[in-house]
Amino acid sequence: MSVAGGPVDPALPRLGEGVQLGEGVTFGAYVVVHAGTSIGAGCAIEDHVTLGKPPRLSAHSQASRAKPDALLLDAGVSVGTGAVVFAGAKLGAGAIVGDQAYVRERSRIGAGSVVGRGTVVDNDVTIGERVRVQTDVYLTARSIVEDDVFVGPRAVTTNDQTMARHAGEELRGALLRRACRVGAAAVLLPGVEVGEEAFVAAGSVVTRDVPARTLVMGTPARVVRAIADAELLENWR
Amino acid sequence: MSVAGGPVDPALPRLGEGVQLGEGVTFGAYVVVHAGTSIGAGCAIEDHVTLGKPPRLSAHSQASRAKPDALLLDAGVSVGTGAVVFAGAKLGAGAIVGDQAYVRERSRIGAGSVVGRGTVVDNDVTIGERVRVQTDVYLTARSIVEDDVFVGPRAVTTNDQTMARHAGEELRGALLRRACRVGAAAVLLPGVEVGEEAFVAAGSVVTRDVPARTLVMGTPARVVRAIADAELLENWR
Amino acid sequence: MSVAGGPVDPALPRLGEGVQLGEGVTFGAYVVVHAGTSIGAGCAIEDHVTLGKPPRLSAHSQASRAKPDALLLDAGVSVGTGAVVFAGAKLGAGAIVGDQAYVRERSRIGAGSVVGRGTVVDNDVTIGERVRVQTDVYLTARSIVEDDVFVGPRAVTTNDQTMARHAGEELRGALLRRACRVGAAAVLLPGVEVGEEAFVAAGSVVTRDVPARTLVMGTPARVVRAIADAELLENWR
Numbered sequence: 001m002s003v004a005g006g007p008v009d010p011a012l013p014r015l016g017e018g019v020q021l022g023e024g025v026t027f028g029a030y031v032v033v034h035a036g037t038s039i040g041a042g043c044a045i046e047d048h049v050t051l052g053k054p055p056r057l058s059a060h061s062q063a064s065r066a067k068p069d070a071l072l073l074d075a076g077v078s079v080g081t082g083a084v085v086f087a088g089a090k091l092g093a094g095a096i097v098g099d100q101a102y103v104r105e106r107s108r109i110g111a112g113s114v115v116g117r118g119t120v121v122d123n124d125v126t127i128g129e130r131v132r133v134q135t136d137v138y139l140t141a142r143s144i145v146e147d148d149v150f151v152g153p154r155a156v157t158t159n160d161q162t163m164a165r166h167a168g169e170e171l172r173g174a175l176l177r178r179a180c181r182v183g184a185a186a187v188l189l190p191g192v193e194v195g196e197e198a199f200v201a202a203g204s205v206v207t208r209d210v211p212a213r214t215l216v217m218g219t220p221a222r223v224v225r226a227i228a229d230a231e232l233l234e235n236w237r
Numbered sequence: 238m239s240v241a242g243g244p245v246d247p248a249l250p251r252l253g254e255g256v257q258l259g260e261g262v263t264f265g266a267y268v269v270v271h272a273g274t275s276i277g278a279g280c281a282i283e284d285h286v287t288l289g290k291p292p293r294l295s296a297h298s299q300a301s302r303a304k305p306d307a308l309l310l311d312a313g314v315s316v317g318t319g320a321v322v323f324a325g326a327k328l329g330a331g332a333i334v335g336d337q338a339y340v341r342e343r344s345r346i347g348a349g350s351v352v353g354r355g356t357v358v359d360n361d362v363t364i365g366e367r368v369r370v371q372t373d374v375y376l377t378a379r380s381i382v383e384d385d386v387f388v389g390p391r392a393v394t395t396n397d398q399t400m401a402r403h404a405g406e407e408l409r410g411a412l413l414r415r416a417c418r419v420g421a422a423a424v425l426l427p428g429v430e431v432g433e434e435a436f437v438a439a440g441s442v443v444t445r446d447v448p449a450r451t452l453v454m455g456t457p458a459r460v461v462r463a464i465a466d467a468e469l470l471e472n473w474r
Numbered sequence: 475m476s477v478a479g480g481p482v483d484p485a486l487p488r489l490g491e492g493v494q495l496g497e498g499v500t501f502g503a504y505v506v507v508h509a510g511t512s513i514g515a516g517c518a519i520e521d522h523v524t525l526g527k528p529p530r531l532s533a534h535s536q537a538s539r540a541k542p543d544a545l546l547l548d549a550g551v552s553v554g555t556g557a558v559v560f561a562g563a564k565l566g567a568g569a570i571v572g573d574q575a576y577v578r579e580r581s582r583i584g585a586g587s588v589v590g591r592g593t594v595v596d597n598d599v600t601i602g603e604r605v606r607v608q609t610d611v612y613l614t615a616r617s618i619v620e621d622d623v624f625v626g627p628r629a630v631t632t633n634d635q636t637m638a639r640h641a642g643e644e645l646r647g648a649l650l651r652r653a654c655r656v657g658a659a660a661v662l663l664p665g666v667e668v669g670e671e672a673f674v675a676a677g678s679v680v681t682r683d684v685p686a687r688t689l690v691m692g693t694p695a696r697v698v699r700a701i702a703d704a705e706l707l708e709n710w711r
Contacts, residue, residue, distance in 0.1 A: 014266050028506065029488050029504075029506045030266075030267050030285070030504050030506065030522075032265065032266045032267065032284045032285070044530070046527075046530075047506045047524045047527070048267075048285060048319075048504070048506070048522060048524060048556075050284045050285060050318050050319070053283075053284070053318055053336075056281070056283075056315060056317070056333075058333055058351050060369070078530060080530070081524050081527055081558050082285075082319060082337075082522075082524070082556060082558060084318050084319060084336055084337065096530075096532055099527075099558055099576065100337065100556075100558065100574065100576060102336065102337060102354060102355070114532050117576060117594060118355070118576070118592070118594065120354060120355065120372055120373065122372070132534070132638060135594055135596070135612060136373075136594065136610075136612060138372060138373060138390050138391055140390070150637045150638050150639075152632065152637060153612050153614070153630060153632065154391075154612055154628075154630045156390060156391045156421050156422045158389065158390065158420075158421045158439055162468075163387045163389060163418040163420065163436070164369060164387050164418075164473075165387075165418070165468060165470070165473045166473065181637040181638075181639070183632075183637065184630050184632045184661060185422075185630045185659075185661045187421060187422040187439055187440040189439055199637070202632055202661055202663055202679070203661040203663075203679035203693060205439070205440035218693065219440060219455065219456050219693050231636075231639060233639070236638075236639045236640065251503050267503075267504050267522070269502065269503045269504065269521045269522070285504075285522060285556075287521045287522060287555050287556070290520075290521070290555055290573075293518070293520075293552060293554070293570075295570055295588050297606070319522075319556060319574075321555050321556060321573055321574065337574065339573065339574060339591060339592070355592070357591060357592065357609055357610065359609070373610075375609055375610060375627050375628055377627070391628075393627060393628045393658050393659045395626065395627065395657075395658045395676055399705075400624045400626060400655040400657065400673070401606060401624050401655075401710075402624075402655070402705060402707070402710045403710065422659075424658060424659040424676055424677040426676055442676065442677035456677060456692065456693050
């Protein structure tokens with residue numbers, strides 16, 4: 001590891017104070033790395049990326065105001081063109097943050113997981129390993145996504161039943177259990193739990209918990225049938 | 238106020254002709270400020286921001302072809318990483334434009350309002366004060382959003398009933414009355430008015446006007462009940 | 475045409491090896507053009523654009539791993555602020571790629587077509603001529619969009635019925651026939667065909683093929699009526 005200083009040339013990244021770089025890190029053009037960020041060996045940081053952005057909270061945000069830790073990228077992470085990753089996030093080995101995506105403070109992305117182009121991972125989200133989050137998904141603050149989950153493009157999660165009117169209540173994000181699949185453009189109401197190996201059809205509006213190993217669809221989503229043994233993840237990897 | 242000239246160093250913003258800067262403005266890296274933009278005291282402009290972009294209209298756009306005025310940022314505005322704000326927009330004191338968001342020509346954002354990450358404010362939109370627009374909302378051209386409105390993540394508004402087939406007709410954006418709340422991923426058909434203190438549930442498709450102080454949900458959205466006195470905004474701020 | 479070399483000044487674009495530039499190309503600030511990209515006469519490349527990005531595929535991506543051809547922009551193309559266009563894409567004469575939009579490898583955008591702000595054109599998508607794709611649309615891999623189609627804001631297409639569980643099966647994108655119109659936030663299930671001059675209402679979830687010249691709406695979308703002769707495209711251009 002080495003410690004790098006300020007800017008030198010537009011072809012080089014702009015590195016803040018105390019940035020740590022592992023062996024063989026590659027940078028695209030016009031990259032900004034804020035102070036204290038730690039980038040593991042073999043990471044690939046593409047054009048126009050911003051790493052380690054300090055949070056700037058609005059007056060009514062319920063996110064923590066404590067100064068977050070530094071951003072930590074384990075070995076072999078790649079961060080795509082135009083993506084923004086905040087201070088306090090932690091990306092596991094080999095994780096991929098897609099182009100133009102967005103990952104906020106205190107979120108965790110497990111080893112080998114992929115966050116798609118334009119996807120938003122809000123603050124305090126926990127994503128397990130081998131998770132595949134597709135294009136333009138919105139994972140609201142305090143969501144939990146367990147290992148091997150698949151989330152389709154444009155799925156939306158929410159965490160505030162009152163839409164900002166009961167500021168004292170706790171926000172409840174989505175809870176996506178191991179190996180569940182959430183379809184494209186599905187909408188999950190606050191605090192919904194999707195069970196293990198469950199399947200939420202594209203375009204569903206999920207207002208209640210989804211039992212493990214069931215297929216739900218519709219507005220509001222209802223159970224249509226069980227997931228067959230042949231469809232379990234263990235048969236497809 | 239001072240008037241600044243051309244580029245100097247990659248660490249400094251690229252300032253066009255006649256840019257006006259108030260006291261204590263801060264800039265991130267790789268910022269572009271187009272000619273004539275006026276930035277008030279204490280504004281914070283983050284990495285990779287583009288301010289004062291001149292519109293480039295397609296041949297069939299119905300937006301005005303008159304040259305817009307300069308972009309005007311009142312004191313204490315912040316513009317997040319990677320955001321794009323056009324010439325002709327006006328941002329009120331203390332307004333926040335989120336990261337990767339987008340605000341077009343002749344739109345107005347009132348004092349103290351927040352436009353979330355990735356949200357699109359199309360041309361000729363008027364947003365009042367203390368409005369909270371969450372992540373990835375789409376506010377179509379000519380929409381009006383009154384004071385104290387809350388718009389949930391991924392809500393979508395529309396303004397063209399014919400989808401470009403009746404070019405002579407006037408486009409009609411959404412009209413969101415004071416203190417209404419529009420849920421996540423709700424879809425509003427062209428010209429819909431959401432009444433004062435009304436509540437549109439997440440995932441609804443709103444095809445008709447929503448009466449004041451009612452809760453609507455479903456596809457198409459229907460009135461479910463009235464909003465209780467205890468839920469009015471005056472009790473929650 | 476001329477061949478340009480490496481970076482010179484932050485005010486100039488960073489041009490990779492063998493980039494071809496036609497007459498009168500204009501560049502905004504902080505532009506990156508990767509090796510081999512060919513930019514036709516009169517193209518306008520705005521601030522913070524990335525052109526010719528090489529694909530970086532995840533381990534489980536089904537996109538081709540063959541090295542794509544160079545990115546090719548015909549004369550008069552414009553690429554908006556912050557947009558990313560990959561190597562191997564081809565943009566026809568006068569096409570417009572909106573601000574913050576995203577176009578992947580081996581996709582084709584026909585002459586005079588417009589791809590809106592923030593829209594994603596995934597790999598191997600074919601878009602015809604005079605197509606209008608609005609803001610924040612998601613066109614999944616292997617979709618086909620014929621001439622004169624209109625796609626409303628936030629429409630979503632999908633291509634994988636099993637959500638990654640049957641990796642051997644072929645992905646089937648959307649097929650949008652000539653002059654059809656797809657409404658805002660509509661969701662199209664994998665492999666759906668929307669017929670010529672058909673109209674999909676905003677917020678619909680389309681689970682089956684849509685017959686030509688019909689209007690469909692709802693969840694799941696059903697045929698409501700035929701499209702009248704007076705509504706055919708030939709009467710509106």
